[in-house]
Structure formats: C-alpha cells, structure tokens
Amino acid sequence: xxxxxxxxxxxxxKGDEYLxxxxxxxxxxxxxxxxxxxxx
Amino acid sequence: MAGEKLETxxxxxxxxxxxxIKSFGNFIDFLKKELKPKGNIATPFNIISLPIMLLGYVFIxxxxxxxxxxxxxxxxxxxxxxxxxxxDVVTGVAFAGGGYVLCFIVYVLRAEKYHPIIRATVLNxxxxxxxxxxxxxxxxGRWWNIYNPMVGNxxxxxxxxxxxxxxxxxxMLAALIEFSPTIAEWLxxxxxxxxxxxxTLGAVIFGITLSTLHQSGLGALMMMAKSKIHPLWYTNFIPxxxxxxxxxxxxxxxxxxxxxxxxxxxxxxxxxxxKSYDDIVVGLARICxxxxxxxxxxxxxxxxxxxxxxxxxxxxxxxxxxxxxGFVLVPCFxxxxxxxxxxxxxxxxxxxxxIVGIILNRLNYTFIAYNWYVPLSERxxxxxxxxxxxxxxxxxxxxxxxxxxxxxxxxxxPPAWAIEKEH
Numbered sequence: 001x002x003x004x005x006x007x008x009x010x011x012x013x014k015g016d017e018y019l020x021x022x023x024x025x026x027x028x029x030x031x032x033x034x035x036x037x038x039x040x
Numbered sequence: 041m042a043g044e045k046l047e048t049x050x051x052x053x054x055x056x057x058x059x060x061i062k063s064f065g066n067f068i069d070f071l072k073k074e075l076k077p078k079g080n081i082a083t084p085f086n087i088i089s090l091p092i093m094l095l096g097y098v099f100i101x102x103x104x105x106x107x108x109x110x111x112x113x114x115x116x117x118x119x120x121x122x123x124x125x126x127x128d129v130v131t132g133v134a135f136a137g138g139g140y141v142l143c144f145i146v147y148v149l150r151a152e153k154y155h156p157i158i159r160a161t162v163l164n165x166x167x168x169x170x171x172x173x174x175x176x177x178x179x180x181g182r183w184w185n186i187y188n189p190m191v192g193n194x195x196x197x198x199x200x201x202x203x204x205x206x207x208x209x210x211x212m213l214a215a216l217i218e219f220s221p222t223i224a225e226w227l228x229x230x231x232x233x234x235x236x237x238x239x240t241l242g243a244v245i246f247g248i249t250l251s252t253l254h255q256s257g258l259g260a261l262m263m264m265a266k267s268k269i270h271p272l273w274y275t276n277f278i279p280x281x282x283x284x285x286x287x288x289x290x291x292x293x294x295x296x297x298x299x300x301x302x303x304x305x306x307x308x309x310x311x312x313x314x315k316s317y318d319d320i321v322v323g324l325a326r327i328c329x330x331x332x333x334x335x336x337x338x339x340x341x342x343x344x345x346x347x348x349x350x351x352x353x354x355x356x357x358x359x360x361x362x363x364x365x366g367f368v369l370v371p372c373f374x375x376x377x378x379x380x381x382x383x384x385x386x387x388x389x390x391x392x393x394x395i396v397g398i399i400l401n402r403l404n405y406t407f408i409a410y411n412w413y414v415p416l417s418e419r420x421x422x423x424x425x426x427x428x429x430x431x432x433x434x435x436x437x438x439x440x441x442x443x444x445x446x447x448x449x450x451x452x453x454p455p456a457w458a459i460e461k462e463h
Contacts, residue, residue: 008347016344024337031333031376035326039381 059228070227074447089435096432099425103178112425119407119420123430124179126406130258131399132172133208134282138290139165139215140251143244145327154320156313159222159450160301161294163441166215171437173208178429200260207254214247225458226448233458256283262405270409272351272360275342278405284338285398288331291324292371292394299388305445308452322379325387328394329375336368356412363404367397 059070103112115122142161145151177183188194189205196202217239224233259282266274275281302309302317309317343349351357371393378386404410407420422430445451453459 010345013344013347017341020337020341020344024341027337028333031330035329035376035379037380 061227061229067227078446089439092428093432093435093439096429096435099429100178100432102425103429104183108181110423112423114420114423114426116420118411118414118418121179121406121410122420123422123426124175126403127399128172128175128430128433129179130261130406131402132168132175133258134255134286134289134398134402135293135395136165136168136172136290137251137255137286138294139168139218140248141287141290141327142294143218144248147241147244148248151323153316153323156316157294157298157320159219160298160445162215162218163222163444163450164294164297165290166212166219167437167440169208169212169215171433171440173212175433176205176208200257200263204254204257204261207250207257211247211250211254214243214250217243218247221458222448222450222454225454228455230457251286252283255286256280258282259405265410268411269405270351270356270360270412271346271348272343272356273404273409275346275348277338277342281335281338281342284331284335285401288328288335288394289398291328291331292391292398295321295324295328295388295391296395299384301445301451304442305451308445310453313451318382318384321384321387322382325375325379325390328391329372329379332368332372332375332394336364336372339364339368356409359404359408363397363400367393367400371397 059066061067061070099112106112108115113122113124138161142154142158146154146158177186180186185193189196189202190209217236220236221233221240224230224236256279259278259280262269262274262278263276298317298321302314306314343352352361371390374386374390374393378384378390411419449455449458
C-alpha cells in the first residue's frame, strides 16, 4: 500500500534532463546529416 | 481460335472497365464468380494455414461457450491480460499504424512518391483493425456485452476502454471510407466512385486524428497498473511512447508486408511502380530511423525522469537494455546504413528487428514486466489453444488480404475511367 503514496522530488533530475535534451538536439543535427550522407 | 481471342479481350476489357452490374441479380452473379478461388488451391501456404484456421475457429467456439480460463487460456486473476490482448489487440493495432502515418505523408504532406503503396497500406490497416480489434470479443469476460460502449446499458465512460472501443469502431469506418473507392472500382460503379473519392481527404484527416488518441490510449490502459509494472517500463508518459512507437512499428510492417506483396503479387504491379519501389522503401527507412532516434532518447530522458536508472543493474534491467538497444537502437542504425547505401536487404532486416522489438515491448507491458516479481513457476505462459486462436486470426487476415488484392485494384492500376479522378 505504501508504494502508491511514494513521493519523490521531480526537480532533482531536471538538470540531467536538460543536458540530455540539449545533447539530443545537437545529435539530431549530426544524425540528420549522417542519414542523408552519400556513402563513400 | 477467333472465338477464344474474343473471350480473352472481353475478360481484359471487363477487368479494365469493371463489371456491368445493373441489378441485384448481376451483383450476386458477380460475387459468386469472385468468390471462386483464382489459381492453384493446393499451395504449401494454403495446406498449412487452412487446418490451423479451422482448428482456431473450433477453439474460438469453445472459448465463447466455456469462458476464459483453463483449458482455453492460462489467464488468471494475477495475469488477466495475456497473448490475445498483448499481441492481437495492442501489438496488432500498433502495426496498423502504418495506415494513418502513410495517409498523413501522402494526403497531408503531399509526398506523391509514396502514393503507389497507399492502397495496400490502408487495406492492411483496415483488416488489422477489423480482425485484431474484433478479437477483443475473445478477450472480454462477458463478450455478449461488447456493444455496451456503443449503445449504452452502462457506457463505461470512466474507462480508457470506452475511448478505445469507440475509436476502433470509428477508425474502422474511416479506413473503410478511405478504401471504398477501390471497392467501387472493383464493382465498376463510376458515380459511387466519384462520391467516395471526394470523401477520402476527410476520412484521412478523421483517421489521423483518431489514431493519435487511440494509439496512445492503448498505452493509457497501463497507467492504472503503476504498482504492477516494473519501474523501468512504467512512466507517466507511456501513452506518448506508445504513440511514437506506433509510427515506426506501422512503417516497419509496411516495409515487411510490401516486400512480401511485391514477390507474391509481382505480376499485378506495373514496371513504373516496380522501379519506384526501392526509392519508397529507402524513404520509409529514413522516416523510421528518425522516429526511432527520437524514441530512444525519449526512453533515455524518461529513465532519468522516473529515477529508474539504478534498476538497470538487475535481471529486468538487462532485459530492458536488450529490448531498447537490441530492438530500437540497432535497427535504427541499420535503417540509416540501409538508406545511405540503398541496401534493401539491410532495411528489410532492420524492419524485422523493429517488428520483433515492438512485439517484445508490448508483451513486456502486458505480462512480462507486468507483475514481474511473481515467481517463474506462477507466471503466465500462453496456452496452446491461445496460440492456435491467435495464429488463426492472423492467417484469416492474410487470406482476406490476398482475396481482396487478387480481385480489386489495390496493387494494379485502377481502371482508366478512375485514374483521372485520383487526387
């Protein structure tokens, strides 16, 4: 029963999440270029 | 000899122009002719599939008569959802997502490059919803109440299932309207074809709108089971994950089904469409790669957001990584590699891996990562009858698909009178 009332600090991971999102946006540009790159 | 030639020309002209149906009697005669098998009946596929289907129908009657539970299924109070919900309904509907995605690409984004495969994909989506959503009748305990969400007698508006039921029903109608011009061309009904063609765009937009909600709605079904689903899989964003994964699930099945259809129904497809097929597959592979890239990082962010990273160092953690890396990241890069080098074999293998990954993901939510703490000896495993019934539903859909493709202008060109009406 206690499990249903577990509270955790959702702001604790915000820093990590922002970093991941910035990394995703940068990697998206790289990925897009890679996807449309002609093979050697 | 001259008589034989005239008969061949008549048949070709009839196929080109459509049958001449002027009365109900004509229609019945035409239908009787079309119901006759075309070609060899005793093919290996027919010999293997027909007994499985017939056995499955017998087991379906047993299930309806004797209810859920042994011996028909291994479902219990702890595992109320098994292979039928997990595979037939949830996974099957995800695979049917190719219909709404491709309709969005062709009719909204106006990417005409993908137009040659739209009819086959919409047919696939319609049949998938018809058979797999129809298979819900087998899943619910009191199957005679299946119409309650539609007609009242306790609508059940508080349940996500109410939304899912209505959406499945409405999407089936939308897909039927999208496919109906093909049926009108098959029947030679020119005026009806014109009216139905005018309804296509509206049906497409309606279908896409519905799909966004019921694809995510299937994920929302899991939201109440927070204490039962492993923390690595459970997140408040399950509906978003289900919706995003339905995009590449549907397109992967489109690639897989398209490659089989091109081999089996190759003679129906004209040279121009054969040549454009490789380009179409490469384009679909790029879309899958992009979506899977986004999905992978969505999983990564949610892993951090839900404080679930410590759980990776466990048996279920390795299983989670096996699913996400082996069946999302690896096929993503295979799609990229295949698209770069225009290597269709790589793309097709990536599509198969993706399909397996989606099945794994949906079954994880339904009975593998669900009540994951239950000992192995007490876990749910599909009963033999469940497997046979699932196989018979899939094979029935394949038979229906084959019947329609062999008779209607799905892969072959529409009749000349209909072509100028397209778009």
